[in-house]
Amino acid sequence: MDRNEELYLIKSIAEMLNRETSMKSMLQQVLNQVLELTNLHTGWIFLFDEQAGFELAAFSNLPPALDYQDRKYMCDGKCRCINRYQSGMLKKATNIINCERIEKAINEKRGETEGITHHASIPIQSGDTIYGLLNVASPYKENFNEDELYILELIALQIGTACERIRLSEHEQSMHILEERNRLARDLHDSVNQHLFSIMYTAKGTTKATENEEVLSSLEEIYQSSKESLAEMKDLIWQLRTDNIEEGLSNRFENYAKRLRIPITCEIRVQDLPSNVETTFWKIGQEALNNISKHSDATETNVIIDQSDRNSYTLEVIDNGRGFDLNEVSGQGMGLTSMQERAKLVGGECRITSINKKGTTVSVEIPMKEGKANE
Ligand SMILES: Nc1ncnc2c1ncn2[C@@H]1O[C@H](COP(=O)(O)OP(=O)(O)O)[C@@H](O)[C@H]1O
Ligand SMILES: [Mg+2]
Structure with missing residues (x-):
């Protein structure tokens, strides 16, 4: 790849990353673009998550052995690159990891690997946070040169920044939803709840103004059903309020x-x-x-x-x-x-x-x- 091609690659990836607002779609698109522009054949991205371990977030052109049974070999268990990340050893682009997942698929005779045996692993990070791993491979390619790794690292850094931006905006959105729920709870409390309350007491008060049995029994019905609705409203409002979410x-x-x-x-x-x-x-x-x-x-x-x-x-x-x-x-x-x-x-x-x-x-x-x- 000459200098101009490199600059074109970095620019078009930056443009795409800038546009995207959803994590999964961003990762899939950037992976497709990286493969297309670097002439690499196969790639996949693992996304790390403190709670759930890791997740296969994007993939392209996996050979049948890795695609087998909904990508069983990609999603199950650990492998060298994940272990390296988790032991803190995967800090920069690593040349060639001979892939345990592929070895396993071969050993268990799960179909064609189409010449894919090794891959490069590049951490996707921003600051000290590692968001995931970008893995790329090509048939019969057992080595990536310095220049290739350098450019892949540059791309992975850009992806890392995009991941950070998207995570922050997701967080902001969820805060927004919480605020909105609290506002709804307040509004319901101030409007519908107060009306029900006043219906209930009007019904109660009006009983003094009549001795007509039929009217009295209707008033009692209104009183009871507004009382029940009030109780249900209180539950709903309590469920909506988010201060109990922290408990x-x-x-x-x-x-x-x-x-x-x-x-x-x-x-x-x-x-x-x-x-x-x-x-x-x-x-x-x-x-x-x-x-x-x-x-x-x-x-x-x-x-x-x-x-x-x-x-x-x-x-x-x-x-x-x-x-x-x-x-x-x-x-x-x-x-x-x-x-x-x-x-x-x-x-x-x-x-x-x-x-x-x-x-x-x-x-x-x-x-x-x-x-x-x-x-
Ligand atoms: N813990 C329970 N003990 C006794 N009966 C129950 C229990 N949970 C559910 N039921 C019965 O199952 C029915 C269906 O429950 P559900 O689908 O929650 O509807 P609903 O609560 O609106 O009646 C209830 O009407 C009740 O007869
Ligand atoms: Mg029920």
Whole structure:
């Protein structure tokens, strides 16, 4: 590559990086562009994540052996380049790592490798933060020269800066959403809630102005239903408010159960749940507690969060109430269905078992991401 070609490469990548606002799409596009402009054939990018280990965030032209079964060999387990990164040894572009993933695919006879045996690994970083790894390879290429590594490092530095910019803007957006939720909660509190309150007291007050039985019974109905709506509104507002998001899960469940006036013991045996798992457990747990309060007459409720064999996270909500027949309610309530849907969204499963007069158990299992599970 001559000097002009190099400058063209750097410029067109910088332009693209500047435009992109989504991490995955940025990484895929930059990878395509790098391969196209450098005449390298194959590439992939691992993205690191404190909670979930690593993730295959972009890839291009993987040989069949690596593409095998939804890129099983790319996503499972660790390899030399990830180990080097995690032991702090991968600070700059590294020439040729003979790839453990490819070796494994070859050993297990998973199809063609199309001459790909080695790759260069370049850390994607900004300041002290390493965001991921850019790996590139070409058929039968076992060596990258200094110039190639230098240019790849330059590109990876640019990608690192783009990663930092996108992470910051994602953070800003999520702060914005939190603010918006708090604003909605405040507005609902100040408007709808106050109206309900005044309807409730007007109904109560008006009873003094009449002795007509029919009117009195209507007023009582208005009073009761506005009182129930007020209670539901209060729950909704509480769920919307984000100051309770900062609380630990165990406190949140205990406070929620207190509001619903049900007894609860809560055991959380895992620290640092990934945030999507925590949110899923919280939402499903809330609905399970709602059901216990509305339908069960339970005298004991247990919430247990644990992990099984380092492969999955589990939530159990157990009550000793009256139980119910699952066949009778199937397809009726939104609550049970939405619990199951929520679990599926994060690749997990929600099972409900119930025994007449003995109680009900809601069990949720969410598999850990590969990178974490294999640590
Ligand atoms: N913990 C529980 N104890 C007893 N019955 C329950 C429990 N959870 C759910 N049910 C039964 O299952 C039905 C469906 O629940 P759900 O889908 O949440 O709908 P909803 O709560 O709106 O009725 C409830 O109406 C109730 O009969
Ligand atoms: Mg329900």
